[in-house]
Amino acid sequence: DGGITQSPKYLFRKEGQNVTLSCEQNLNHDAMYWYRQDPGQGLRLIYYSQIVNDFQKGDIAEGYSVSREKKESFPLTVTSAQKNPTAFYLCASMLWGAGRQPNTEAFFGQGTRLTVV
Amino acid sequence: GESVGLHLPTLSVQEGDNSIINCAYSNSASDYFIWYKQESGKGPQFIIDIRSNMDKRQGQRVTVLLNKTVKHLSLQIAATQPGDSAVYFCAETEEGGYQKVTFGTGTKLQVIP
Numbered sequence: 001d002g003g004i005t006q007s008p009k010y011l012f013r014k015e016g017q018n019v020t021l022s023c024e025q026n027l028n029h030d031a032m033y034w035y036r037q038d039p040g041q042g043l044r045l046i047y048y049s050q051i052v053n054d055f056q057k058g059d060i061a062e063g064y065s066v067s068r069e070k071k072e073s074f075p076l077t078v079t080s081a082q083k084n085p086t087a088f089y090l091c092a093s094m095l096w097g098a099g100r101q102p103n104t105e106a107f108f109g110q111g112t113r114l115t116v117v
Numbered sequence: 118g119e120s121v122g123l124h125l126p127t128l129s130v131q132e133g134d135n136s137i138i139n140c141a142y143s144n145s146a147s148d149y150f151i152w153y154k155q156e157s158g159k160g161p162q163f164i165i166d167i168r169s170n171m172d173k174r175q176g177q178r179v180t181v182l183l184n185k186t187v188k189h190l191s192l193q194i195a196a197t198q199p200g201d202s203a204v205y206f207c208a209e210t211e212e213g214g215y216q217k218v219t220f221g222t223g224t225k226l227q228v229i230p
Contacts, residue, residue: 041125042223043220045217050215056217092160107163
């Protein structure tokens with residue numbers, strides 16, 4: 001079945017460590033997104049990528065890094081520079097057509113809950 | 118640094134009544150809007166979308182209204198059921214732009230049996 005998969009579901013990190021969250025999609029979508037969600041709050045955009053080997057900062061990119069070496073994969077690294085990394089992280093992908101018109105809504109993975117211990 | 122966001126507003130509705138969830142968007146260039154439903158601990162699920170060349174779109178038990186003049190979007194749920202209890206988000210993006218998809222703050226819907 002086509003879809004978007006995030007792993008792991010739960011992740012624990014010691015202070016000062018970098019961790020990488022995985023996001024894989026087999027929907028053949030060009031655009032992929034990472035969002036952060038804190039308890040009782042909305043989704044804030046961290047990074048997004050329109051195409052392989054290209055990505056842009058979102059609204060809260062500080063302390064995070066991404067790569068887009070393959071169309072299917074958009075891993076997010078939470079670095080030690082991120083002062084408050086404990087949150088729920090959501091990855092999404094979206095299909096855009098000619099003329100940069102969205103062909104579909106954004107499809108979401110089930111999220112990774114990161115906790116700093 | 119990161120700003121601390123507001124906690125979600127809550128809408129409490131009696132089972133069987135209609136619900137109206139509102140969303141204000143900020144980018145006047147946004148022209149594609151999506152409503153999502155998020156249950157606790159899960160990723161958002163698509164409900165309905167609307168493009169800026171429309172004022173209204175209907176789905177099964179849901180209707181989205183778009184007022185571009187005041188940059189306002191609403192989601193109407195008919196005959197609200199306990200299974201509708203969740204957090205609802207609107208999202209906006211701009212056709213022909215950089216494919217950035219931005220979400221609103223969200224509203225928590227509580228259905229009272």
